[in-house]
């Protein structure tokens with residue numbers, strides 16, 4: 001009987017949202033949760049005040065991949081010392097199960113699970129191309145789950161229930177939402193401002209998540225255009241924001257992509273072009289190949305393509321999105337983890 005599980009990973013909202021889905025499921029099963037993340041990404045913002053989590057550790061870890069020379073040695077030593085710290089925690093709490101959702105935040109807790117012989121490591125990879133840490137540690141894992149890999153025991157994404165609770169089939173575009181991912185996307189902000197007046201003339205409302213850094217500028221631009229849009233930098237109410245929209249324009253980070261599917265919301269994806277191994281493009285391409293979304297590279301973005309998409313059969317896409325995603329993925333993955341441990 002497993003009493004305590006370590007959940008690790010983070011850095012970006014994409015990883016943290018998956019961690020959140022696992023935490024919610026484990027909590028409902030009465031299992032104690034220890035979260036180990038980094039003090040350098042968004043981890044604290046997401047989980048610092050989370051009462052479902054029994055113990056939280058935000059360690060000072062940073063990625064080492066892009067570092068060189070002395071900086072790399074310092075970072076490696078730092079990760080090594082934090083790994084030993086985690087190992088001590090595992091002995092203290094008799095940890096046998098570690099779930100990693102990847103990202104640089106997960107490095108020490110994942111390495112420590114490999115060093116502790118009686119500990120099972122489970123990895124969840126969210127993207128179509130595996131992240132660096134997951135690639136390095138997956139051969140030591142008891143099981144690797146992936147939303148895109150046919151070999152995964154559960155080939156689905158652990159989307160939080162709230163997105164399914166708000167889901168609905170779309171008929172006609174009355175509201176368009178722009179989502180830039182957890183950091184926001186200037187290219188999506190600029191595109192939204194470019195098409196805003198025409199949308200306004202068509203009587204279409206705008207919801208727009210800008211990201212923290214570009215919020216003031218975008219808000220002022222809407223003011224200048226005299227358009228009353230729902231503009232915000234970051235919101236914890238994304239399920240209800242998605243639910244209000246009939247069409248979305250979005251980055252193709254894994255979490256947002258599957259949340260939009262869970263919501264049955266037809267979307268034009270504009271992948272972040274510098275994402276590692278171009279994984280955002282390949283995330284969205286999986287849907288595009290099934291005609292379940294629209295996809296354009298940010299350098300090719302065209303207003304014509306966007307307005308054609310708005311006028312397409314969004315009802316059909318919305319219905320077909322229902323079967324694109326499994327609402328029970330989180331509990332199915334946790335069932336397997338608890339059974340194997």
Ligand SMILES: CC(=O)N[C@H]1[C@@H](OP(=O)(O)OP(=O)(O)OC[C@H]2O[C@@H](n3ccc(=O)[nH]c3=O)[C@H](O)[C@@H]2O)O[C@H](CO)[C@@H](O)[C@@H]1O
Nearest residue numbers: 012013014015017126181182234235238253254255256275
């Ligand atoms: C630039 C980059 O490399 N981004 C990566 C990062 O995603 P990044 O965090 O940018 O994007 P994701 O779309 O995966 O996740 C964003 C998450 O934040 C939530 N959200 C967003 C805005 C908001 O106002 N409120 C809110 O709660 C969304 O609902 C979603 O759950 O990790 C993902 C998961 O590995 C990858 O797929 C992305 O490619």
